[in-house]
Amino acid sequence: MPSFALTTPLHDVPGISARDADALGLLGVPNVGHLVAYLPMRHEFEEAEAPISSLEPGRIVSARGEITATRVAGMGRKRRFEAVLCDDSGRLDLVWFNMAFLRDKIGPGTRLRVQGTAKQRGHLLQVANPRFEILDLEGEPGERDSRLRPIYPASERINSRAIERCVGRVLGPALEQIEDHLPEAYRRERDMPPLAESYRMMHAPESEDEVVSARRRLAYDELLLLQLGVHLKRAHLRQTLTSPALRFDGEVDAHIRERFPFALTPEQDAVLRDIAKDLSSSTPTNRLIQGDVGSGKTVVALYAMLMAVATGHQSALMAPTELLAEQHFLSISEMLEQSKVRVALLTGSTPSADRGAILAGLVAGEIDLLIGTHALLTESVRFKSLAVAIIDEQHRFGVHQRAHLRTHATSMEGSGDDPTTPHVLVMTATPIPRTLGMTLFGDLDISTIDGLPPGRTPVRTRVVGPEKRPDVYGWLRTKLDEGDQAYVVVPAIDDGGADAPMNLRRLMRDLEEGPLSGKRVAALHGRLNRDTREHVMARFRSGLIDCLVATTVIEVGVDVPNATVMVIEEADRFGLAQLHQLRGRVGRGTKPSVCVLIGEAKTDDGRRRLEVMAETTSGFVLAERDLEIRGPGELFGARQSGLPPFQVADLTRDLELLAMARRDAAAWIGRSPRLAGGGEVLVRRRLMKRYGDSLGIADVG
Numbered sequence: 001m002p003s004f005a006l007t008t009p010l011h012d013v014p015g016i017s018a019r020d021a022d023a024l025g026l027l028g029v030p031n032v033g034h035l036v037a038y039l040p041m042r043h044e045f046e047e048a049e050a051p052i053s054s055l056e057p058g059r060i061v062s063a064r065g066e067i068t069a070t071r072v073a074g075m076g077r078k079r080r081f082e083a084v085l086c087d088d089s090g091r092l093d094l095v096w097f098n099m100a101f102l103r104d105k106i107g108p109g110t111r112l113r114v115q116g117t118a119k120q121r122g123h124l125l126q127v128a129n130p131r132f133e134i135l136d137l138e139g140e141p142g143e144r145d146s147r148l149r150p151i152y153p154a155s156e157r158i159n160s161r162a163i164e165r166c167v168g169r170v171l172g173p174a175l176e177q178i179e180d181h182l183p184e185a186y187r188r189e190r191d192m193p194p195l196a197e198s199y200r201m202m203h204a205p206e207s208e209d210e211v212v213s214a215r216r217r218l219a220y221d222e223l224l225l226l227q228l229g230v231h232l233k234r235a236h237l238r239q240t241l242t243s244p245a246l247r248f249d250g251e252v253d254a255h256i257r258e259r260f261p262f263a264l265t266p267e268q269d270a271v272l273r274d275i276a277k278d279l280s281s282s283t284p285t286n287r288l289i290q291g292d293v294g295s296g297k298t299v300v301a302l303y304a305m306l307m308a309v310a311t312g313h314q315s316a317l318m319a320p321t322e323l324l325a326e327q328h329f330l331s332i333s334e335m336l337e338q339s340k341v342r343v344a345l346l347t348g349s350t351p352s353a354d355r356g357a358i359l360a361g362l363v364a365g366e367i368d369l370l371i372g373t374h375a376l377l378t379e380s381v382r383f384k385s386l387a388v389a390i391i392d393e394q395h396r397f398g399v400h401q402r403a404h405l406r407t408h409a410t411s412m413e414g415s416g417d418d419p420t421t422p423h424v425l426v427m428t429a430t431p432i433p434r435t436l437g438m439t440l441f442g443d444l445d446i447s448t449i450d451g452l453p454p455g456r457t458p459v460r461t462r463v464v465g466p467e468k469r470p471d472v473y474g475w476l477r478t479k480l481d482e483g484d485q486a487y488v489v490v491p492a493i494d495d496g497g498a499d500a501p502m503n504l505r506r507l508m509r510d511l512e513e514g515p516l517s518g519k520r521v522a523a524l525h526g527r528l529n530r531d532t533r534e535h536v537m538a539r540f541r542s543g544l545i546d547c548l549v550a551t552t553v554i555e556v557g558v559d560v561p562n563a564t565v566m567v568i569e570e571a572d573r574f575g576l577a578q579l580h581q582l583r584g585r586v587g588r589g590t591k592p593s594v595c596v597l598i599g600e601a602k603t604d605d606g607r608r609r610l611e612v613m614a615e616t617t618s619g620f621v622l623a624e625r626d627l628e629i630r631g632p633g634e635l636f637g638a639r640q641s642g643l644p645p646f647q648v649a650d651l652t653r654d655l656e657l658l659a660m661a662r663r664d665a666a667a668w669i670g671r672s673p674r675l676a677g678g679g680e681v682l683v684r685r686r687l688m689k690r691y692g693d694s695l696g697i698a699d700v701g
């Protein structure tokens with residue numbers, strides 16, 4: 001019997017040195033169980049070892065022997081380290097280019113195992129840049145058959161081979177102690193190997209097929225646990241909380257629509273039907289409304305908020321920036337001007353006297369509709385009866401904030417037996433690829449506003465190098481002369497040093513003194529106070545400003561139909577999602593619009609991003625491409641979500657597994673909504689350990 005358990009610290013495992021145990025600890029691997037779960041990132045094929053005399057040129061060969069001579073030859077960048085390897089049968093020449101430092105590691109008498117492609121040089125056989133392993137005399141490993149060698153994520157203190165050795169010390173006995181959280185029949189139906197077997201196949205595979213099979217099982221596990229968590233949370237919510245069932249009939253509908261200055265598109269109507277159905281039930285709504293930039297999500301939100309008001313409740317709209325909250329407040333107040341609905345704005349810039357009045361108004365039910373930033377989530381904000389809470393531009397928040405909003409709003413309702421919680425709607429511009437949406441927002445119902453309101457002309461996009469800047473601004477001037485308005489976006493306000501050559505202050509000065517002299521140019525950025533910001537926006541909207549030079553504060557929500565030109569400086573510094581949002585500020589009226597991206601991509605990814613921008617205006621396509629270019633971990637939303645990253649699952653490749661995990665989790669929670677059955681102890685424990693905190697379900701059930 002092994003003298004260790006899965007929880008045994010690596011320091012207590014015979015055969016693992018204190019140095020290696022320390023190094024593994026720093027990699028986040030403190031004990032035996034963690035080591036088994038520390039998976040190789042890939043595998044390399046290793047040829048079987050053979051006597052040197054039997055090796056043939058033109059093949060990948062593997063041999064072991066003793067170094068008999070070494071030297072450093074050549075000059076400067078052409079320097080190379082040469083060595084002669086001998087075994088009982090013959091001699092093999094080794095050469096490493098640009099690796100003269102090897103002379104400190106390899107000398108006469110060193111025993112090596114090497115692998116590489118053999119070449120005939122004269123009558124000698126040579127391997128250039130072989131992979132090698134120094135064999136120490138005690139415990140020299142036995143001769144190798146061909147095999148797949150696991151390559152682990154290593155560190156400066158411990159290399160992959162040493163990790164492999166440590167894994168070798170624990171693997172067999174550890175696997176015997178690993179219990180599977182999936183029942184055998186369940187696994188068999190899905191053609192999945194047992195958990196312990198999967199770990200064995202990752203660490204010591206006998207074939208490529210084994211690696212594939214093990215990966216599939218472990219990736220499925222990761223996806224399944226997350227989906228189970230998400231569905232568990234949803235089931236819990238539906239069982240324990242209720243929301244006000246809102247009145248919905250022809251009269252309410254007509255009343256609300258009267259407020260809108262335009263007729264809704266069929267796409268907006270379709271989404272509204274979903275929402276109205278949700279809100280008229282007492283089951284808490286959790287719905288994601290996605291629609292590309294400019295698709296008209298605001299009125300849809302307003303509609304939902306007015307349903308709450310029509311039934312005598314309150315509603316709240318939370319935006320990610322103060323500027324956007326202010327813009328919403330203005331446009332919504334305008335639409336409600338002739339009505340009795342009382343609207344308030346609450347952000348971090350609200351003066352404290354106003355703030356006090358607003359808070360009192362909310363508790364007393366004298367404010368119907370509150371618009372704000374995450375300032376809405378502070379403890380002191382309490383409603384009399386909040387029925388609808390909306391988060392705009394959800395991708396700028398994280399999963400946490402949505403959970404937080406729900407908890408916050410729920411506790412606000414006081415201490416009835418049957419706690420009520422608002423219906424929650426989250427709005428986002430499409431750039432959440434379907435796959436990611438399924439993962440991060442697996443607990444949400446999703447509605448999509450396809451297409452834009454009528455009368456829009458697609459934005460034309462051009463990518464130019466910085467040398468074209470004078471032409472761009474010369475052309476911009478002619479557009480302003482014709483009465484159009486423009487945005488110019490820069491990455492920084494002040495001098496950001498060598499890696500941010502363009503900044504707002506300098507560009508403002510250059511433009512005012514140069515190509516745009518005599519035009520009305522104004523700056524807009526996050527450091528302005530609210531009054532100034534509102535003043536600038538109001539003047540821009542009414543045409544008193546020709547050109548707005550701004551930071552990315554205008555990224556979301558700004559809506560001025562007469563603005564037809566968007567110039568983005570140093571466009572290569574922005575991500576695709578951000579460029580798309582920025583570009584979405586133009587093309588909002590009937591006039592054709594143009595977006596000019598000035599930039600010189602320093603990386604391949606940067607160049608591809610700019611190319612994709614020029615190719616498509618569809619946020620959906622962009623999101624999918626973004627996922628391909630950057631990978632899911634890098635994507636907005638994914639990182640902000642607060643979820644631990646997947647180790648094995650890869651959202652760009654594992655679509656089918658994800659769909660399967662989603663279906664399976666839904667069915668599982670459907671059967672067992674609390675995941676509290678006798679056979680579910682293990683799955684539940686593993687789920688809570690991994691996602692309990694990030695999903696906020698640690699106390700569920």
Ligand code: ADP
Nearest residue numbers: 262263264265293294295296297298299453559
């Ligand atoms: P987003 O989905 O990006 O939040 P908005 O809600 O800001 O889009 O809407 C973009 C613009 O389209 C606004 O000026 C809005 O008034 C206008 N709009 C929305 N719906 C319609 C419609 N059905 N017909 C005409 N214009 C519309």
Ligand code: MG
Nearest residue numbers: 297298392557
């Ligand atoms: Mg919007």
